[in-house]
Amino acid sequence: MPSAPSSSLEGLYLDHHNWLTGWLRRRLGCPDSAADLAQDTFMRLLQARQAPLLNEPRAFLTTVAKRVLCNHYRRQDLERAYLQALAQLPEDLAPSEEHRAIIFETLLELDRLLDGLPLPVKRAFLMAQVDGLSYSAIGVQLGISLATVKRYLNKAAMRCYFAL
Template sequence: MSSNTSNSLNSLYQAHYEWLVKWIARRTQNWGDAQDLAQDTFVKLLGRPDKTEGIKSTKAWLAKIADNLVIDQARRQILERNYLAMLANMPEAMAPSAEQKWETLELLDQIDKLLNGLKPKEKLAFLMVRLEGLAYKEVAKQLGVSLSSAEKYVAKAMMTCYMNTYGLDE
């Protein structure tokens, strides 16, 4: 990173960090999370200093990055709550270790990010085929859609996973 880019990011941080924390705190109702997410916003910029050039509205740009992080955090909290609720109904002898719980939560988060942007039926069809091993015909029946719709849902989900892994930049 060049000295100019470093100075530019430092200036950006100095000028907008407090405002960004307050903006996030209004959305999350949590000052600690707001500080963490504001910090994460600037950490994201460290990895892509070229993106700071030519920004018309710095606050709007920072708010968009932070908003995406707030959404990611909320999505992860929902996944975690649902997973822990499922574990609560599991017999203690079958309960995973703390490490297994963490690894599973990380995997669920990665899967959720890969499937980001899909409609619920598209996600569900993909998971039914890929995780449960159901045939397209069975997926179509359970979702109440045509066989071709079930096939299209899974194809779209596979393309979305591919694009989110190898394709387009943010």
């Protein structure tokens, strides 16, 4: 049974960390990943400007942990896609481990920056920035007009600019 609402992040951690880790373990099936994501959940709370006053701390923690879990799955999907793309490269063109790590971190940052944009906008931006396609080539591949390509790329660029 949970105790009275915690007035500090430390109290929230002490009262609910074990419960949250168990909740995540049941969803992930891996105690190590569950412990990491529980820590990530509390790190998010630490990075917030103000500790919230909570009547239902477990419901709040569940909401934050679900977001952390979604990010975890997105990262796994991105990593899997990246590794598949690397596997298709000839061995002599494959980047070094250091460059792989840098590229992957850049992909994660791009994914974070573009989060919330419609899929066609993301695709157009990536086709321009990663694949180096021209606006007309993007329009042909996506089946959209040149004006729409420009609008999509402007929207994505503005998102990146204001996120930084």
